[in-house]
Amino acid sequence: MTASSTFQNLPAEKRRRILDGALDEFAAGGYGGASLNALVAKLGISKGSIFQYFGDKAGLFRAVFNHAVELVVELLRQVRGASQGQDLASRLLQSLAAGLALIQGQPRLFQLYLRIMFEDGAPFRGEMLAAVRAFSRQYMLDLLEDAARAGELRPGLNLEAAVFVLDAVLERFLVAHSQEHLDGGLGLFAAGHELAADKAAVVVETLLAGLGARPC
Amino acid sequence: MTASSTFQNLPAEKRRRILDGALDEFAAGGYGGASLNALVAKLGISKGSIFQYFGDKAGLFRAVFNHAVELVVELLRQVRGASQGQDLASRLLQSLAAGLALIQGQPRLFQLYLRIMFEDGAPFRGEMLAAVRAFSRQYMLDLLEDAARAGELRPGLNLEAAVFVLDAVLERFLVAHSQEHLDGGLGLFAAGHELAADKAAVVVETLLAGLGARPC
Amino acid sequence: MTASSTFQNLPAEKRRRILDGALDEFAAGGYGGASLNALVAKLGISKGSIFQYFGDKAGLFRAVFNHAVELVVELLRQVRGASQGQDLASRLLQSLAAGLALIQGQPRLFQLYLRIMFEDGAPFRGEMLAAVRAFSRQYMLDLLEDAARAGELRPGLNLEAAVFVLDAVLERFLVAHSQEHLDGGLGLFAAGHELAADKAAVVVETLLAGLGARPC
Amino acid sequence: MTASSTFQNLPAEKRRRILDGALDEFAAGGYGGASLNALVAKLGISKGSIFQYFGDKAGLFRAVFNHAVELVVELLRQVRGASQGQDLASRLLQSLAAGLALIQGQPRLFQLYLRIMFEDGAPFRGEMLAAVRAFSRQYMLDLLEDAARAGELRPGLNLEAAVFVLDAVLERFLVAHSQEHLDGGLGLFAAGHELAADKAAVVVETLLAGLGARPC
DNA sequence: GATGAATGAGTGTTCATTCAT
DNA sequence: CATGAATGAACACTCATTCAT
Structure with missing residues (x-):
């Protein structure tokens, strides 16, 4: 708990605002x-109130971050269960879709993450990034382990590396x-105008099949 | 050219400083x-000089950015030719190594890029990122097209997607x-302690071979 | 009495706290x-209570001052009687010792006095200083008058001046x-390391015997 | 040197102001x-200027203190030589008179000293008080040593203690x-209305002759 | 062309005090 | 009667920018 009791005692609506x-x-x-x-x-509101609530700018920042994490976790919890049992490509695409929806619905959440990442x-910053990254990696790892159990993965695949690649690309x-x-558009398929979903499909397929020719 | 002629007339050493x-x-x-x-x-130096040379803070920033791009391009130009004719995996690894060397030698260049990316x-910002990204994409595209000519790539590979994936992961x-x-360490192989080169090798191999099982 | 009846009705322990x-x-x-x-x-406690009890900051300050005076008076009352009948030098030394003990036991009392003295x-401030000074002067005057009755004082001694000197030096x-x-140490016998008691003895003796050569 | 060169370059009149x-x-x-x-x-003047000149509040304070010391030293230097060769009582009285004149002419100097003393x-604060006290003690010591050479002092007088007493009383x-x-009036001869000079004379005489009866 | 003194709006933060609950 | 949320003026300090010299 980082915000003062003064803030906790505020009406929920005002807190949210x-x-x-x-x-x-x-x-x-x-x-x-x-x-x-x-x-x-x-x-x-008055300037004094901010300091009464959060002590200082950093305190407010921490509270905002916690608030943001709650929002994300709540959102992802809703998404999570739905794709159980499907194949890896589908689940990755649905994850991307969820991510895109999140960005569209709550653009400031993603923006905050990006801003903080390199400031x-x-x-x-350390704690915040670590928290986000740990969550993201665990998410990828879960998907991959399910896929491994279903025999979908290439034998000899290095899971750590795969998680890294997925995390980076997604x-x-x-x-x-x-x-x-x-x-x-920072160069993603810059020339084309396909829908994001189509782009996602191609990227995921590229990741699964690999870039190199198959020796088999 | 954005810096005033006053600045251009300065001795090169002072300009560089x-x-x-x-x-x-x-x-x-x-x-x-x-x-x-x-x-x-x-x-x-005097405060007035900065404004005489660059007009305002933004002008100085643009000059610095141009200066930074020159530094990077000069550096990469030296790296580029060396790997001609080798296979894709080797060239990717050498590119990564060059990138790591650059980060170690001129950490502020990479730092500036990251800072600006989301500020x-x-x-x-747009122009700057576009310039960097375009360079990076062209670099990847060159590598991939060479590899394609050498028959190293999987038939049916979508080059745009492959460029995107490489760019993101690298x-x-x-x-x-x-x-x-x-x-x-933001989670890259967090448990292990291999050298960066080893990590790079595993990542590149994962990219080339793909994540999925081969139907062949 | 300056604190509100609300405050007077508080349990003594809380008042004291x-x-x-x-x-x-x-x-x-x-x-x-x-x-x-x-x-x-x-x-x-709540911020509002302070204002309910004391009206404003100055009111609280006055109450604290009165409280402090009570503490001091109570303490000195205990010290006072003990030296009755002894010679002046002894009584001055015991007074100094009592003062030193007070400073050690209740350092905040003396600190408050010093802080307020020139703020x-x-x-x-006027009333407060006057009260303290009047008490101090009366104390010195009592000692001197007792000494005068005992024939310890130099004939022709100006009592007012003597009180002033004693007050200042002590x-x-x-x-x-x-x-x-x-x-x-602000220079009191800065070089030496004698105990405070020894320093006090020398100072008192100097005061009694005077600085000048005796014509007698 | 504590004030920035910016301040040093200002016209003397403005600096003084x-x-x-x-x-x-x-x-x-x-x-x-x-x-x-x-x-x-x-x-x-503008707020920014103060910070350009002195860095921060403490820097300004230090500059003011140095300035004040200069003023005092300059003043005392003029006073010092005049009383050479006279007896101790006269010199003490002239010192007091000089002090009183200083207080009347530059009341803020003395006020600053008192304010800082216990804040x-x-x-x-340490350095400042030490500087002032050292000066004051050395001044007293000079007077006493001259008096000792002239045989004006009581044999057996502890010089350190005498300095302490003089410093305190003056x-x-x-x-x-x-x-x-x-x-x-904080109790100095509160009832009377003699001139300060008369009061000073009595106090000095009291110090020289001592409080106690002479055994001789 | 170079200087650096001047500026004033901006920053985060603390404060004694009020008053509806 | 006690509470504590609200306030806004005040605080020290930083900033990019201007312009007379």
């Missing part, structure tokens, strides 16, 4: 770039779509 | 976090190593 | 530097010892 | 109570007069 506004602010400007002045102006000054896929407004 | 110091500053704090006050103090406020590999001081 | 905590706070930071926010956090913004002696952690 | 205003501010409110906002408003939070004399507006 504050954390939501702060999430906006941090997502837009990163930790250093977020302005508490701008935040309280937007929220229509040296952000407090708790995250980059999400990044590319969250930044497609930028010049050239 | 200024751009180098500014690169440090931007790499350390991102665009928003960089302080011109701190910069001029470090450089021992909304940074001017020219960049993530570099990021993981540049941030390995962070909690858990 | 509050005044004691406030004494700490004022002694540590002076009037201006004391923080009511910090105080209530330390005490675990212009402190309310009631207080400075206490200050020096309460600040001996500061650079050079 | 700034240090003088700051001296006022610190003397009135102590270190903690002084407001840089109020200061710059009073001076009619825990003030930076450099300083208190000055304090009493600088605070005589306070309730009861």
Whole structure:
């Protein structure tokens, strides 16, 4: 628990409004770039209150992060069970779809993650990234182990490496779509205009089949 | 060309010192976090000069970026030719090694790239990222096309997707190593202690052979 | 009486806790530097109560001062009678010893006095200092008059001046010892390492015998 | 040297105005109570300038202190030589007179000294007090040693103790007069209305002759 | 062309005080 | 009667930018 009891005693609706506004602010400007002045102006509350609630900027940031994690976990929990029993390609595609939906529904969550990822000054950066990465890796590992049990995986596959590859590629896929407004869409199939789902299918197939010619 | 002629007329050594110091500053704090006050103090030049040379903070930033791109391109040009004619796996591994060497030799270049990548406020972010990404994609495409000519690639491979996958995985590999001081090294083979080269070999092999069982 | 009846109706123990905590706070930071926010956090009581009890910060300060005076008077009352009938030098030394003991036992009392002494913004400063000084002067005057009756004093001695000298020197002696952690102990016999008692003896003897050569 | 070169380059008149205003501010409110906002408003300069000149509040404080010391030393240097060769009582009286004149002419200097003396939070307090005390003690010691050579002192007099007594009494004399507006004049000859010079004469005579009856 | 003094809006943070509950 | 959420002015300090010299 990091926010003061003062904050905990607030009506839920007000709590949500504050954390939501702060999430906006941090997502837009990163930790250093977020302005508490701008935040309280937007929220229509006094500056003193922020400090009463969270002690300092870092405290607010931590609270926002925890809030964001809750949002994500809640969302993913709903997605998780649905694909049980299906083959790996399908599950990966559904995971990507869930990720894309999350980005579209709550763009600031993903934005916050990206902002913090490389901002040296952000407090708790280590913990925060570790938490996200651990979750992501465990998720991939679960999928792969299920697939292994179903005999879907290439014999001799290094699971650690596979998790790494999946993590990297899927995250980059999400990044590319969250930044497609930028010049050239950052290059993912830049020329084409297929739907994201089609792109995802090709990428997943490429990952499963590999790049190299088969010696068999 | 964005820097004023005043700057162009400076002795090359002084130009280099200024751009180098500014690169440090931007790499350390991102665009928003960089302080011109701190910069001029470090450089021992007058504050007015910065504005005479570059107009404003954004102008300095653009000059630094151009300077950084030059450094990288020069470095990679040296690396490029060496692996001509070898097989794809070797060339990918050598590219990774070159990337790691670059990170170790010029850590601020990679740092700047990462900082800017997700900092909304940074001017020219779009152009800058597009330039870097285009270079990176072209590099991968060259490798893949050579490999295709040599019959190393799986028939039916979607080149665009393959480029995307390579770009994502190789960049993530570099990021993981540049941030390995962070909690858990951000999870790359977190348990093991092999050398980076060994990790790279396993990852590349996984990419080439694919994750899935071969139907053949 | 300045504290509200609400405060008077509190259980004695709670009253004492509050005044004691406030004494700490004022002694540590002076009037201006004391923080009511910090105080209530330390005490675990609500902020509103302080204002209910004392009206405002100045009211609390006055109450603390009265409380402090009570503590001192009570302490000195115990010390007073003991030296009756002894010679002046002994009584002065015992007074100094009592002062030193007080400083060691209740350092915050002396600290508060010193802090307030020269802090212009402190309310009631005049009254407070006058009270303390009047007490101190009366104490010295009592000793001197007893000594006069016993024929211990130099004929022609100006009692007012003697009181002034004693007051100044004895207080400075206490200050020096309460600040001996500061650079050079503020210079009291800085080189030597005798015990405080020895230093006191020399000082008292110097006062009694005077600095000048005796014409007699 | 503690103030930045920026400050050193200012016209002397402006430097003087700034240090003088700051001296006022610190003397009135102590270190903690002084407001840089109020200061710059009073001076009619911008807030940024203060920080450009002195780095931070503590830097300004140090500069003010150094400035104050210079003022005092300059003043005392003028006073010093004049009393050479006279007897101890005369020299002490002239010293007191000089002190009183200083307090009247530059009341803020003495005020600053008193404020800082017991304000825990003030930076450099140790150094500052040590400097002042060392000067004061050395001054007294000089007088006493001259008097000793002239055979004016009581044989067996402990010089250290005598210095301590003189320092304490003379300083208190000055304090009493600088605070005589306070309730009861803090008790120095409170009833009477003689001139300060008369009071000083009695006090000095008391010190020289001692309080006790002479056994001779 | 180079300098660096000046600026004022901006930052996060603390404070004594109020008042509805 | 006690509470503690709310407040906004004040705090020290940093910033990119300007412009007279």
